[in-house]
Every structure is written in structure tokens, then in C-alpha cells.
Amino acid sequence: MRLTRYFLPVLKEAPAEAEIVSHRLMLRAGMIQQLAAGIYNWLPLGFRVLKKVEQIVREEMDRAGAIEILMPTIQPADLWIESGRWDAYGPEMLRILDRHERKMVYGPTNEENVTDIFRRHVRSYRQLPLNLYHIQWKFRDEIRPRYGVMRGREFLMKDAYSFDIDAEAARKSYDNMFVAYLRTFRRMGLTAIPMQAESGPIGGNMSHEFQILAKTGESHVFYDQAFEEIDFSADDLDIEKLKSLYAATDDKHDPANCPVPPERLRTGRGIEVGHIFYFGTKYSKPMRATVTGPDDREIEVEMGSYGIGVSRLVGAIIEAHHDEHGIVWPESVAPFKVGLINLRPDDPACTAMADELYGRLLAAKVEVLYDDRDERAGAKFATMDLIGLPYQVTVGPRGIKEGKVELKIRRSGERAELTPEALLARLAA
RNA sequence: CGGGGCGUAGCUCAGCCUGGUAGAGCGCCAGCUUUGGGAGCUGGAUGUCGCGUGUUCGAAUCACGCCGCCCCGACCA
Numbered sequence: 001m002r003l004t005r006y007f008l009p010v011l012k013e014a015p016a017e018a019e020i021v022s023h024r025l026m027l028r029a030g031m032i033q034q035l036a037a038g039i040y041n042w043l044p045l046g047f048r049v050l051k052k053v054e055q056i057v058r059e060e061m062d063r064a065g066a067i068e069i070l071m072p073t074i075q076p077a078d079l080w081i082e083s084g085r086w087d088a089y090g091p092e093m094l095r096i097l098d099r100h101e102r103k104m105v106y107g108p109t110n111e112e113n114v115t116d117i118f119r120r121h122v123r124s125y126r127q128l129p130l131n132l133y134h135i136q137w138k139f140r141d142e143i144r145p146r147y148g149v150m151r152g153r154e155f156l157m158k159d160a161y162s163f164d165i166d167a168e169a170a171r172k173s174y175d176n177m178f179v180a181y182l183r184t185f186r187r188m189g190l191t192a193i194p195m196q197a198e199s200g201p202i203g204g205n206m207s208h209e210f211q212i213l214a215k216t217g218e219s220h221v222f223y224d225q226a227f228e229e230i231d232f233s234a235d236d237l238d239i240e241k242l243k244s245l246y247a248a249t250d251d252k253h254d255p256a257n258c259p260v261p262p263e264r265l266r267t268g269r270g271i272e273v274g275h276i277f278y279f280g281t282k283y284s285k286p287m288r289a290t291v292t293g294p295d296d297r298e299i300e301v302e303m304g305s306y307g308i309g310v311s312r313l314v315g316a317i318i319e320a321h322h323d324e325h326g327i328v329w330p331e332s333v334a335p336f337k338v339g340l341i342n343l344r345p346d347d348p349a350c351t352a353m354a355d356e357l358y359g360r361l362l363a364a365k366v367e368v369l370y371d372d373r374d375e376r377a378g379a380k381f382a383t384m385d386l387i388g389l390p391y392q393v394t395v396g397p398r399g400i401k402e403g404k405v406e407l408k409i410r411r412s413g414e415r416a417e418l419t420p421e422a423l424l425a426r427l428a429a
Numbered sequence: 430c431g432g433g434g435c436g437u438a439g440c441u442c443a444g445c446c447u448g449g450u451a452g453a454g455c456g457c458c459a460g461c462u463u464u465g466g467g468a469g470c471u472g473g474a475u476g477u478c479g480c481g482u483g484u485u486c487g488a489a490u491c492a493c494g495c496c497g498c499c500c501c502g503a504c505c506a
Contacts, residue, residue: 012455012467013441017499037498092505109506143430143504157506209506218505275506309506343465378466385466396465406465 001336002358003371007044009033010383020216022318023148025327029387031314038145038153045387046314048335050156053313054135056187056332057158064180066131066160071113073137077103079112083286092140106139111283111305114161118301119289125165125299128291129173133160135310149311150271151218156311162304165293167280170302174206174278175239177306181210181274182232182242184308188317189330191232192273193223195247206278209249211270214319221270223247224260271316278304327388328411336369338427339389341380343396345372353405354395357420364428385410391427 009030017034018024026032031046042050058068077095080086094106107113114132122130135158145153162173178194185192192210211221224246230237246260249270258265283289284300293299314333321328331337338361342354354372361368369389371380377396384392394406404417407426418426 009439011440015440016435016442019500034498090504138506140505144500144502146499151505155506159506272506307506312506346464376464376466376468378464378468380467381465382467394465398465 001369003369003373006369008387009043010386018148020147020150020319021322022150022216022315025318025322025386026148026315029327032149034148038142038151040149040152040154045335049314049317049329049333050311052333052335053188053317054156054158054310057184057308057310058135060180060184060187061133061158061160063183064131064176066133066177066180068134069117069132070134071107071110071117071136073107073139075105075107075110075113077105079116079287080105083112083115083283085112092142094139094141107136108138108140109157109305109307110134110136110159111161111303112287115283115287115289115303118161118163119284119287122163122289122291125291125293128163128165128301129169130163131160131173131177132163133158133306147216147218148315150315152311155309158308158310160306162306163284163289164302164304165291165299167302170278170280170304174276174304177276177304178208178243179237179239181276181306181308182237185210185212185273186232188313188333190273190313190317190320193221193227193247193270194242195221195223195249195270196252197249197275198251208243208276209270209272210274210276211247211249212273212316212320213268214271214316215269216319217269217271219270219272220250220253220267221247222250222253222258222260222265222267225264225266228266271312271319272309273313273316274306274308276304276306278302322388325382326386329388329390331390334367334388334390336367336389338366338368338391338393339384339387340368340370341384341392341394341396342370342372343377343380343394345374347397347400349400350395350397353400353420357393357395357405357423360420360424361427364424366427393423393427 011028014024015027018027026046029045030043033041033043035041077086093108096104096106098104135156137154138157139154142151142153145151160177164170164173190212192212194208195211197207197209211219226245227247280302281300284303290298290300317333318327321330340354340358342350344350358368358370388410390410392408392410399405399417403419405420405423406415407418407423408415
């Protein structure tokens, strides 16, 4: 993408409303724009990141055997009345009337909807286990939205729902998601600590929140320092061990009964990026979601639900990956892999070289943002550092004389003078 | 919802107290000079001063009402 043809409204100064670093950087990097409290437009750069995050979530759900569907944002109230949550869910749920004065809701979550799908199509225990998920916009009318996309009212969420024949099978489904979550966050360069948590309005009796440790997190968290020694990138993570280690959010943490000795108890703040629940027959019972079991009896299915805040993750990743100059994207979610800077668009040799590199990177299917603007060097470097692309390639008169271009690694600041061929070999890999 | 603050140019903000018809920096447009870390000079464009009502000869400024946004708290992916 040529920057002169792109839409990247970067800001030199941070808008006054932004409090935390990820919010400021998202606004400054032209990723988002607020439309109303807790409601955001996603501009091109932000949208690309959102899509990358979404795709990683999708791939890991698919790998775990979940099946993607798409449920609507608007749901009829009937389902919620049936489950009992029409009254139980507070003003956080946005209730609306259609032209016929029928009660509708803008879905804050989809247990009822997915249970309805299930009960209308699944009749036999032989069709289990089943896990259906979708990635869809939610609306929760939070009392106080804040921190940009970290606590928006409208947000993109992946929610998966498991259906099993009995509690033991449901437990396996839960553990399966548990592992998938660790993998998912890991792929985005995040270490998420699973913590015992309250179930809230979703209901149920087993629940874990996945918390990214960050100073700007909204949750107070307590955890065994043993977590700090775990290699979350290992392929053979011991899930039983992870679940046995103590970690809890403050609403679940009881200092009087904490099993971790004080010297090993760590406390901090976390950003909740995922939350999984096992809730048994909370919905299958009132909504009569049953299958015929092997003994010919009707069995209410055991369910769980599994959420990941996709749009929140974009903010969380920035909280974890930035420096004083701007964002430092992990390559897996970077909006572009390479930022190509032509320092001197007025210099034919520079432009010829930059154009050629641009064409060859595109041909090699490398995502590249080509800064071909007629700006000064400082402005170009500052923009690239701000938007945080992993690799910066600079074409300027200094290097051209020796037939070299410069590669800078955004994260480390490491620089190297390379021939175009060496550069392409490195970046197209 | 309780407490606090703020709405003036695209962004950051001054002007308001003490009423006289709107400014700065950055950004934007044109030209010239410049060119390896957010350049310089010259010229230019840009505002329902959040909305409404009232007071007044006259309101960004004073009063009242409303709306929106931000921060602290309770609530949460």
C-alpha cells in the first residue's frame, strides 16, 4: 500500500480524552475514532489489526474443533424471557422496539440464541460433543465505558458454546478451550494467566478468566509466583498443573483462606481478555435442549461458554507492546509486516530503488506500507515508529551510493545495511 | 447513579472572572528554500464559540434549561 493513496490520519498530539497508553496510541496512529461514548469507528490501520487478531482466534478455535457460525446482533426478547434472563439481565442489556413494538435486544451474548439453534437440530447424543462459535459485535450498555476499545459498549467478541452429554464430557470440552485460549493469546505475544473467577450473569459454577498482567488493567489480581516461571509457549503445557496453581481476581480472592503463602503471593493488575464458563444445564433445562441418550432417555445437555474480547485484545496487545515512540507490534498481528520509507521521493535513484523494492515485496506477498510521501525524514521515521510495523526499510541517498538499503527492527532498534537482494531474502522468508 | 471536570478551527489550547462581535501553536492549501529523526520563510483558507431560552443597545463571555464528552466510585468480554 502506498501511503499517499492510503487513509492514515495520524495525530502529532494525543487527543485530550485518552487516558491510557493504548488508547492514546490507537488514536494517534489513526486506528480508531470515537463516535460516541464506548463506540468506535475502526479506521484502516486499526481494522487490519482487528482482522489479524480475529483470524488468529478463528484459527485456534478451528484447530480446537469448534465450528464457526454467525448469529445476528439483534435478537427477539422471547428467547431471553424463556431463559429467565430478560428480567435477570440489568440495564446493561440494550432493549429496543421494532416498528411493530416487538421487544428486541442488541445481543450482549448469545447463550439463548445458540441453545435455540441446538435444540432445533440436534436430537441424538451421537452428535455430541458439539462446539459452535461465532465472532460478532456485542453491545453492553456499560455504566462507564472507558479506555478506548478496552471497555467499549460495542465490542467484537468471539463466543463459543459447547454441548456435551454429561459433566465429564463437558469438563473435557472446557479443558480443550482452556488450552486453546493459552495458545491463542500466546500467538499474539501475550501471556495470559488463567484465574479462578466469578461467573456473573452468565451463570455456572466453574469459571476462569484469562488475565494479561498490565499496570493499566482494571482487575485486581492475585497469583502464585510460580506462574512467572511457566513457559506458556511450550507445546505440552500441563493444564492440570495450571489449574491447580492459585490465581484469582479480587472478587474471588479471600485473603483469609488463600492457599498461597504470603511470600509467594503476587498481586497486580490485569486485563481480562478471555473468560470461560461451565454452567451445566442452566440454559438447556429452561429451554429444553435435550438429546436422546444411549439408554433412550431424554438428557438435558451440559453446556459451557467461552468468550474472547477480540476488540479489547487490540488494546491489550498495545498495552503489552509499546515504547516511548509508539506501538511495537508483534509480527503476528501487525497491520503490515514492513514499512518501506523512500527518504527522497525527489531523487530519481532513491525512488527507482524504493519502487523496485516495493514491487518485489508485493510480488513476494509481503504486506508492505510504502511511505512515498514528500515529507522530511524525521516525519517519516516518527510515523513509522508510531504505527509500529516490525520492519522498517529505509531507502536514502546515503545508502544508495553503495547499493545498500537500511533495515531497522522496530522492537530492538537494531539496524543493518543490506543489499536489496539480501533484504528481500530476509523479509520474504 | 453519586462526586469532580470539560465542550471555542482537523488536533492541543488561550480568550470568559471584568459583555463590544474570535485568537495562538500544530495541521491544511499555494510558492520558494531545505532534505538521514516531527524544517524555514512568505502568502492563504478554515469556526452554527455544544444546543435552546432569557438578560442586554450588544453574549464565546452573564443567568436558566438541555445535550454531549472525560475523570474517580459501584458494574463488567
